[in-house]
Amino acid sequence: MQQEYFERYLVEIRKKKASTARHYQESMRKISQVLHQLGYLEFEETLYDIDSYYDLKRIEDILKSNQEFIDLDERGNRMYTAGLHRYMEFVEGQKFDAVPNPLSLIDCPIPIHYNKKVYAKEVPSRDRVIVRQVLLSEKFLCESNTSHSTFTSRKYRTPYMEGHHLIPMNLQAHFNVSLDVYANIISLCPTCHRLLHNGIRQEQKPVLKRLFDERQDRLVESGIRLGKNEFLEIVAESVKVI
Ligand SMILES: [Zn+2]
Ligand SMILES: [Zn+2]
Known part of the structure; x- marks a missing residue:
């Protein structure tokens, strides 16, 4: 999925500040790093490159049960799970029905x-x-x-x-x-x-x-x-x- 679309979703549909959207992008970068280490992403790929809905759901489950990720998330005041959660909301089209188009x-x-x-x-x-x-x-x-x-x-x-x-x-x-x-x-x-x-x-x-x-x-x-x-x-x- 496109990074540009996620950013615009956060600002235009979820009404988040640009600074908050940047914060989520930081989480996404960190999650991509973790996925690289775990061998779920190939060279230069990021979380945005996973464009299958079911693959993303699987990745979400893997991260949530990975102790290293859980520890990292706790040290980062849960900013990584917050970012992942928002991204999955975007993927699932949450709040799409709040506006006509x-x-x-x-x-x-x-x-x-x-x-x-x-x-x-x-x-x-x-x-x-x-x-x-x-x-x-x-x-x-x-x-x-x-x-x-x-x-x-x-x-x-x-x-x-x-x-x-x-x-x-x-x-x-x-x-x-x-x-x-x-x-x-x-x-x-x-x-x-x-x-x-x-x-x-x-x-x-x-x-x-x-x-x-x-x-x-x-x-x-x-x-x-x-x-x-x-x-x-x-x-x-x-x-x-x-
Ligand atoms: Zn066609
Ligand atoms: Zn028709």
Whole structure:
């Protein structure tokens, strides 16, 4: 998950002071160090690089039962568990329902991490924290048509929806900021998602136009600038059939 998003979550949604947010960042750095020592992170990775929700839950349990971490935390007046706790609240989207469009308050340009794995593969992506947060923030509704209903996911016990990159990740090279951002991830029911990958252009077009209109301002906030016609052109060429 992006460090920039966590910082903005603390300030914009949790209404913390910038100095408090910095304090939490310090905790996150220390936790990353501990995870390195325990062998759970690879070289140069930080806690933010763990983008699977279930991996993060597992890491949280490991830390809470690790004596070295418990001692360190006690010496640091519990600032590390406080930081971890806040981070998990962010990951789980706590207080997202306190404002109408929570993620639009957090949108910001995110640098491209060239050394990271590229997530061009979308399925299964529901375990990814960023996708999960988008689905939560959209209240598990299909953004193409909010009346579309699905079924209850066995794993998550929420309505089943999927995350879709409006501008496909395979176009990343054309942009100087990350496309793997809140503003570019759409919550869709499986039928609408399949339409955008497998449907004929004529049926895709009205849906793409509508989704683009709804997200354009947020894409700009995230440093992603392109016009609607350009969008329709490049997307038609590059969406992979899955
Ligand atoms: Zn997709
Ligand atoms: Zn739908």
